[in-house]
Amino acid sequence: DAKTTQPTSMDCAEGRAANLPCNHSTISGNEYVYWYRQIHSQGPQYIIHGLKNNETNEMASLIITEDRKSSTLILPHATLRDTAVYYCIVSVRAGGTSYGKLTFGQGTILTVHP
Amino acid sequence: NAGVTQTPKFRVLKTGQSMTLLCAQDMNHEYMYWYRQDPGMGLRLIHYSVGEGTTAKGEVPDGYNVSRLKKQNFLLGLESAAPSQTSVYFCASSYTARDRLTYEQYFGPGTRLTVT
Numbered sequence A: 001d002a003k004t005t006q007p008t009s010m011d012c013a014e015g016r017a018a019n020l021p022c023n024h025s026t027i028s029g030n031e032y033v034y035w036y037r038q039i040h041s042q043g044p045q046y047i048i049h050g051l052k053n054n055e056t057n058e059m060a061s062l063i064i065t066e067d068r069k070s071s072t073l074i075l076p077h078a079t080l081r082d083t084a085v086y087y088c089i090v091s092v093r094a095g096g097t098s099y100g101k102l103t104f105g106q107g108t109i110l111t112v113h114p
Numbered sequence B: 001n002a003g004v005t006q007t008p009k010f011r012v013l014k015t016g017q018s019m020t021l022l023c024a025q026d027m028n029h030e031y032m033y034w035y036r037q038d039p040g041m042g043l044r045l046i047h048y049s050v051g052e053g054t055t056a057k058g059e060v061p062d063g064y065n066v067s068r069l070k071k072q073n074f075l076l077g078l079e080s081a082a083p084s085q086t087s088v089y090f091c092a093s094s095y096t097a098r099d100r101l102t103y104e105q106y107f108g109p110g111t112r113l114t115v116t
Helices: none
Strands: A009-013 A020-025 A031-038 A044-048 A063-064 A070-075 A084-092 A108-113 B004-007 B010-015 B019-025 B031-037 B042-048 B066-068 B073-078 B086-094 B110-116
Touching: A009 A020, A020 A031, A020 A084, A020 A108, A031 A063, A044 A070, A044 B066, A044 B086, A070 A084, B004 B086, B019 B031, B019 B110, B031 B073, B042 B066, B042 B073, B073 B086
Parallel strands: A009 A108, B010 B110
Antiparallel strands: A020 A070, A031 A044, A031 A084, A063 A070, A084 A108, B004 B019, B019 B073, B031 B042, B031 B086, B066 B073, B086 B110
8 A cells, every 4th residue: 555644733723724735656546545534532534535536525625636646635614623633545445355454644633723 | 323333432451351342333334344543643453354254364463353243243352461452442344335335434433442
């Protein structure tokens, strides 16, 4: 699995957009970019995933560069409840011969301030 | 629809004792996983299962055993607990190909285990 690099921590003002970067320069053609977050002491929560196109859902947007070597997770209007550790993970999709392995790194600690 | 549930939520064991952690999911997922998370660290995969009756080793399997006798349940056993197994244990499930394809993993709330 490709390795990812994320900043250790970031701050964001409540109501503003939070943009969390991730580098994955060794990503393979069949690997997806996944984002999960972990709010203090809780189990990780899936946010979004993508292959090469930009994706948007009710929680966030995912922007993947054309060469797929980096991506940005965007929380459009951050709230205090978005304070969490955000993990960027690259992995092949579950199914077939793959069990959907997720390798969690240290992640980015996002703190949203009032 | 309870999602993924874990039993118990907390447990304190003495070195050498045994216990079983239970994970249950009601989403008809094929795949299930056990992770551990040590303080300040990301999650590490212990064992996983791609279907009823099947199990496989993950990244840190030593000292643990698992069983998946029923599709909805995934059990993690510690035969002889050691202080190094003090951790938070998370179960997750994913992937159903029948009604809709789901690729994300759904996690339980965790079990906090302390071995003294």
